[in-house]
Amino acid sequence: MIDVQNVTKSFGSFGALRGVSLHVDKGDVVAILGPSGSGKTTLLRCINYLEIADSGTMTFDGESFDMHSISKKDISRLRRKTAFVFQNYNLFLNKTVLQNVTEGLIIARKVPKEAAEKKAIAALEKVGMADRLDSFPSQLSGGQQQRVAIARALAADPEIIYFDEPTSALDPELIGEVLSVMRDLAKEGMTMLVVTHEMNFARNVSNKVIFMENGQVIESADSKTFFENPKEERTKLFIQTIQSGRE
């Protein structure tokens, strides 16, 4: 469904992405792992054009784009097929829970208000937030805000949802509720590309894992192989550190 080849991105003289390629099929849940500063966020932002890559090609549903010279029109066309969940939620602060979900439908996609609200409520029910329709983001916990953000992503029926460390900003006791929503989505066959530090999620929910370091993909495998039979030394070390850090 999505194929990305040789993405590069520099900030000044620093190469944050140095030729990254990845492939996502419909129904895949791909976890992107890697130490801090390895370029995971930058990769996701380039894939959704919040950041314009220096070079790279993307094939989305069989259509190819040059990631550096892509037109604004194509960007907004692609964005209509995708959704993004941010580490710090980024709910619209001046909108209620319901409005947060309907806003994009009504304003960007011209869905009639009633249909949009119906869709939004269905999405909010899925994440267990339909009882807080009229709350403002500032009245919600981090976990609740992130669930609303996921509902906002879902409501537009995206072909893929990008997640950038959706649980990293949360208090430990709130992580579970967000992960369980994501697990449900995975079960329903939603295609997801997830930057995460949650090893359990990567191991048990995702079917593919990409391990990044220094702006490059070190290893890319299905998740069983990745954890049980990693090829690269660097990957083994990483998995070891993670496990020793936890046990």
Added chain:
Amino acid sequence: MNEKLLQLLIDSFWKILIAGIRVTIPLAMLSFLFALVIAVLVAVIQYANIKVLRPFIRFYIWIIRGTPLLVQLYVVFYGLPSIGIVLPAFPSAVFCLAVNEGAYMAESMRAALEAVPKGQLEAGYCVGMSYWQIMRRIILPQAFRTAFPSLSNSFISMIKSTSMASTITVTEMLRQTQIINGRVYQSFALYMEVGLVYLIFCTVLTWLQSYGEKKLSAYGGTR
């Protein structure tokens, strides 16, 4: 205080108040409205970094900051006719007050725009909205809320600034007072009185302002 003076003060109080309601308030409100339009335009141009317009904005702010309102009023009302542009007194006052206060309000608006978290724009992009849709529906409303206290301060200061329009023959409260004083020569009492009316106006507005701030924060959080 003798009875005659008291009666004068009572009679003039109504005359001044009526001038206030008929002229000062509309002048302030109209000027404020235009100033707000100018401020939003200027702030958005700066925030959105529309490069071709930036030199004009800088020039405008430079002129307004560096010259007194009184001189601006004189130039527009007494000066412009000599090059063939004749504006009546009231529109001249509205023009100058709006252009003047607009420059200062633009700064508050710009600061408020910049205080809106960057993620709001990105979240808007990701749900498919365009820059101007996000600006209008997400960023500007949040900025207005942030700027509310300083914008209402500007309105209060506008009420006081309208007194300068007396110098270009607009019969607002101060000029009304001058006219009355021209007949009765009670400078101290009358100017104290008009000061009191300004004080009442501004006090009421300050109340409204804190009511408005409470109302806005009722949506929760500090935004």
